Amino acid sequence: MTLQMDIYKLIDKYDAPAPRYTSYPTANHFHEQVDGAAYEGWLANIQEDEPLSLYLHIPFCAKMCSYCGCHTKILPSYKPAADYVDHLLTEIDLVAARLARKQKSIQIQWGGGTPTYLSADDIERVFEKLRTHFDLQQDAELGMEIDPRTITQDKIKRLSALGVNRISFGVQDFDEKVQQAINRDQPYEQVKQVTQWARDAGINDINFDLMYGLPLQSRETIERTMEQAASLDPKRLAVFGYAHVPWFAKHQTKLEAFKMPDAHERYDQFMILSDALARHGYLPVGIDHFAKEDDALFTALKNGALHRNFQGYTTDTAQTMISFGATAISQTPGGFAQNTPLLKKYREAIENGKLPTARGLQIDNKDALRRAIIEKMMCYFETDYAALTESEQTDVADKLAAFEADGMIERTGTKVKIKDEAKIFTRLICTAFDAWFAPAENRHARAV
Numbered sequence: 348m349t350l351q352m353d354i355y356k357l358i359d360k361y362d363a364p365a366p367r368y369t370s371y372p373t374a375n376h377f378h379e380q381v382d383g384a385a386y387e388g389w390l391a392n393i394q395e396d397e398p399l400s401l402y403l404h405i406p407f408c409a410k411m412c413s414y415c416g417c418h419t420k421i422l423p424s425y426k427p428a429a430d431y432v433d434h435l436l437t438e439i440d441l442v443a444a445r446l447a448r449k450q451k452s453i454q455i456q457w458g459g460g461t462p463t464y465l466s467a468d469d470i471e472r473v474f475e476k477l478r479t480h481f482d483l484q485q486d487a488e489l490g491m492e493i494d495p496r497t498i499t500q501d502k503i504k505r506l507s508a509l510g511v512n513r514i515s516f517g518v519q520d521f522d523e524k525v526q527q528a529i530n531r532d533q534p535y536e537q538v539k540q541v542t543q544w545a546r547d548a549g550i551n552d553i554n555f556d557l558m559y560g561l562p563l564q565s566r567e568t569i570e571r572t573m574e575q576a577a578s579l580d581p582k583r584l585a586v587f588g589y590a591h592v593p594w595f596a597k598h599q600t601k602l603e604a605f606k607m608p609d610a611h612e613r614y615d616q617f618m619i620l621s622d623a624l625a626r627h628g629y630l631p632v633g634i635d636h637f638a639k640e641d642d643a644l645f646t647a648l649k650n651g652a653l654h655r656n657f658q659g660y661t662t663d664t665a666q667t668m669i670s671f672g673a674t675a676i677s678q679t680p681g682g683f684a685q686n687t688p689l690l691k692k693y694r695e696a697i698e699n700g701k702l703p704t705a706r707g708l709q710i711d712n713k714d715a716l717r718r719a720i721i722e723k724m725m726c727y728f729e730t731d732y733a734a735l736t737e738s739e740q741t742d743v744a745d746k747l748a749a750f751e752a753d754g755m756i757e758r759t760g761t762k763v764k765i766k767d768e769a770k771i772f773t774r775l776i777c778t779a780f781d782a783w784f785a786p787a788e789n790r791h792a793r794a795v
């Protein structure tokens with residue numbers, strides 16, 4: 348029997364929760380012993396010539412989407428957001444004061460929530476502050492997540508003038524019934540309009556975020572949505588499987604009133620969307636991205652330079668990402684430091700001149716080795732664990748044995764390759780290399 352014929356059986360067997368591996372070790376292992384002082388130490392060790400990437404988290408949206416699994420909230424008025432920006436500016440000052448010099452920066456990413464919830468003037472204040480403290484390189488990528496429903500043409504023009512050169516629009520799905528179910532009313536014409544505004548403003552690097560596995564989605568609606576998305580010719584698409592994590596995002600329980608696609612249906616939807624996108628010249632990148640051949644992400648894939656970080660697949664080559672804002676996670680060669688998610692605590696720390704770090708994790712050489720092995724697998728579906736010790740290799744081989752017996756991987760010594768048909772199980776297969784993974788305790792979204 349071929350693997351293709353067995354795929355639904357494999358899904359029944361293997362659809363267990365697994366991390367998304369946007370970091371290794373994954374964020375559920377962060378602990379409170381890592382505080383501002385630890386992070387300060389890591390910042391002080393940043394090398395003189397090391398280029399940095401910067402991230403800003405804006406945890407506000409105009410309206411809550413029922414599927415949302417991100418850190419965001421709905422404010423009663425703009426005032427708390429303006430106040431948040433004041434604190435963000437001070438946080439940038441506090442971090443910069445702990446760096447030995449004005450460091451080069453090659454990327455700035457704005458995520459959320461919805462960064463464009465902020466007024467153009469407030470966004471400009473943040474950019475000015477970053478340019479004061481960091482030496483922003485000429486060819487830096489300045490990316491921003493944008494909600495197509497609330498952006499105006501004037502704001503897009505302002506963003507372009509401020510240097511924003513890559514935009515990610517949240518699209519999710521074009522089907523009216525699906526949009527009603529997820530509390531996100533967003534007609535195709537609206538997305539078409541904002542995409543044109545971005546191009547008119549000179550921003551041609553346009554990404555769309557789409558989703559599958561949402562309530563009321565079917566193979567037919569998915570195919571139609573992909574056709575419509577492709578007709579607008581974005582350079583890159585991220586197509587995320589809906590992660591149902593109601594213990595973290597309580598509002599997601601609303602979706603339980605609908606019939607949800609099961610794991611077999613999710614697999615079918617993913618196959619259909621991959622085929623539809625392939626027909627329009629989109630090439631797969633990693634587990635959930637698709638890019639046109641001239642997009643930088645595909646070039647990175649081709650050149651062996653694709654990476655994965657908290658924002659997903661990236662062209663970013665920086666070893667260090669300094670992140671600002673509530674919940675933001677910074678990554679340095681020494682370890683991870685995450686800011687508090689509580690806005691009150693965030694403000695208090697900053698007003699007291701302290702870094703708002705709430706938790707994190709120090710990384711040792713063993714973690715760094717496994718991180719490289721897992722990142723390679725998540726990006727290229729093949730990896731080599733020869734750098735592990737002999738007993739660690741035996742342990743990994745034991746964990747891989749079931750996948751091998753079921754024909755999902757090919758293993759030659761310490762080299763492992765995931766077969767095409769089994770790529771949907773990549774996150775689960777990566778758990779074999781994860782020394783921190785404990786299946787019983789884990790509260791991740793399901794693997795398929």
Ligand SMILES: C[S@@+](CC[C@H](N)C(=O)[O-])C[C@H]1O[C@@H](n2cnc3c(N)ncnc32)[C@H](O)[C@@H]1O
Pocket residue numbers: 408414415416417458459460461462492493494495516517518519556557558587588589590591592
């Ligand atoms: C931080 S959100 C920003 C979107 C932007 N604020 C907007 O509304 O257009 C980034 C993307 O994460 C994805 N996302 C959010 N919640 C998700 C979930 N529970 N499962 C899978 N993907 C999710 C959506 O595709 C979304 O566009």
